[in-house]
Amino acid sequence: MSSDLETGPPPAVGRRLGYLLKHAQQQLAELAEPLYGPLGVTGRQLALLALFGDGPARSQQDGAARLGIDRTTMVALVDELEAKDLVRREVAPGDRRKRLVRLTDEGERVRQAGEEATREAEALLLAPLGDGAEQLRTALHRVVRGVVRGE
Structure with a gap:
């Protein structure tokens, strides 16, 4: 996983949505790519x-x-x-x-x-959220759909 999250950014940066989304995506890629490798x-x-x-x-x-x-x-x-x-x-x-x-x-x-590999990587990433994982997914979907539709 990304080592910069272990030491953490300054609070003014670490609470920014862009920073959090970027690093969550990077972590997901780090989990998923090894699972995709055998598939070529x-x-x-x-x-x-x-x-x-x-x-x-x-x-x-x-x-x-x-x-x-x-x-x-x-x-x-x-x-x-x-x-x-x-x-x-x-x-x-x-x-x-x-x-x-x-x-x-x-x-x-x-x-x-x-x-299946994607589901596995996502489950690993979202495991710390427990029951909140589906809420996060739903909320992000609403945000993305709203932006795409201009709502």
């Missing part, structure tokens, strides 16, 4: 597998918009997944310019294993 993917790649494995096939452009990343970055990320045989691109019916992304059987297996 990163957390970012697993996020894409979750996105493209959720429901009907969607286009790269739609995926980029939903995750808030630019289309060029999305193409590069899908290229990485395709090179690992975790996704395949298909021409969209009715629009030859549009590419739909579908998980391969191996991509689905890695997605499922990655979801």
